[in-house]
Amino acid sequence: MIVLTDLHGSPAPHYHPNLYAVSEYRQVGRSAHTIEKVLRAIGMAKSWAEMRGRDLDQDLTAGSFLDGSDALDLVRFLSLNAADQHVERESAKPESKVVSFAARRNKEDQSDTPYGAVPTAEVGNRIRWVANYIEWHRGRRFDGRDLAEAETQLNASAHNLVSNLKGKAPGNHSRWHDDELLEAPDPDVLQHIDEILTPGSSTNPFRSEFVQWRNYLAWRLLFDTGARRSEVTTAATDSVIGAKNRFQIRESKTIARTVPIIKKTADVFDHFFMTYWLNMPSGCEAHRTGALFTDKAGSPLTSGKFLNRIFLTVRPMLGSQPWQLTPHTMRRAWNHILSLKLDRLPKDQRFSAEKEAQMRIRLMGWSENSRQPARYNRRHIRESADRIAQEMMDEINPNGVLSEESRNDQ
Structure with a gap:
């Protein structure tokens, strides 16, 4: 059974991601391989939030979800390979002197030959998996109950966030000629x-x-x-x-x-x-x-x-x-x-x-x-x-x- 645990090696599993994996994937017969990839994507999103001093699940269960600038930055982070994500996590630590190799290259080189680029299809999958996880949180939090005005606005904002994320997920255009x-x-x-x-x-x-x-x-x-x-x-x-x-x-x-x-x-x-x-x-x-x-x-x-x-x-x-x-x-x-x-x-x-x-x-x-x-x-x-x-x-x-x-x- 695949579970998501703390980035720092804590044996305690994360409650919401693993509940999501069990209810939406394991109980409907999805493979362990698929569950692992979904949980890895969610783990990346949680790591992104942690670098900014936030708890992703807290934002989704009781907070204000994410805004437009958050979505852009999260998509950027999900597009990085594991090595560059690690460098960015290290550079975000207080008094860190670590600088991403990608950040030191000029912008023209980055646009033409991205170092260690993640395949487009994989980036798209990561973004969609995280968007689906956010949508699951939104449904559990708001669906099937009478909402106050502030909650109605927050629910609409969450809807827009999910659509925004999915819209930024690159498609696998090769599927038509695969x-x-x-x-x-x-x-x-x-x-x-x-x-x-x-x-x-x-x-x-x-x-x-x-x-x-x-x-x-x-x-x-x-x-x-x-x-x-x-x-x-x-x-x-x-x-x-x-x-x-x-x-x-x-x-x-x-x-x-x-x-x-x-x-x-x-x-x-x-x-x-x-x-x-x-x-x-x-x-x-x-x-x-x-x-x-x-x-x-x-x-x-x-x-x-x-x-x-x-x-x-x-x-x-x-x-x-x-x-x-x-x-x-x-x-x-x-x-x-x-x-x-x-x-x-x-x-x-x-x-x-x-x-x-x-x-x-x-x-x-x-x-x-x-x-x-x-x-x-x-x-x-x-x-x-x-x-x-x-x-x-x-x-x-x-x-x-x-x-x-x-x-x-x-």
Whole structure:
């Protein structure tokens, strides 16, 4: 369970932010990952208020909320990266001699190349999350009761503040063309990676047999299922059901699920489990907890960094590519392969866009209101349209040779 505590390490949780997270996010099934990001944004807003000698929750529950200048300054602070926020907090302390590096650069440089800039989409999310938190406070304080004149004015002011904040949140304009952002390796590249990582391969960059089989098993699970990095990292030995060719994803930032794997992957698991996992040191942590991915001594690899190392090591072996190979790339690759599979189905067996979206939701572990399936459907439509257009032109000029009339036009 994610909770917001004091910036200075106090174990006491902040009451209102955590009540908000439980009632508005946790109880409606939102993921721990989302709750953490929302609470981080609220924590930034509370830190901003603290620098000015104020208590944000006190202002929202019994004070005068925030004014227009507060909103502008809060938006500016939420737009800073963690390092610059820290510098600003330190410089706000009495008799501090700390000066922000960004403050010492001339304004022209700042406008062109902001140092450590936070992505626009992230800034927009932070501002909207804080605005929603303020709106929650406003509703609890004023809705459903008769208000005095002063309270009515304050309620209207709070309404305007929330609208003002949301209006300053930059939009993610790439969402209209986000199918272009989902590029991933084609199946032939994935096959090349599989050949590189196959244990015993002359091109395998990892020398230890234990590491080769462990890494190959992790790769196969990503390849077969498109699971998230954390979903593979936290797998246990009983997560792989070899007899049924299934992989149980129990710990997920969204939805736990059981997904299919091929027999090859189940066989890789059996070999790794029987040959290496069972022969780890007696009494090791892996044997006590059942963790599947460990080091040679049986200590679980909980951070997922070992998966990152696999991809960082293989990436240079592939040469220049239009995408960056990462564990998350495999989710895109899986969806791309699904699109290719659906295109090969006879017309009478193809799925509607709605059923295709439901299929992606089920296997990817997305929530029902996720926009990701629609994004992949848009990419699928784009690819199909491009392919049909290319085939159409090839049929007109099958050898790629311009007609006599076209040459004359040139």
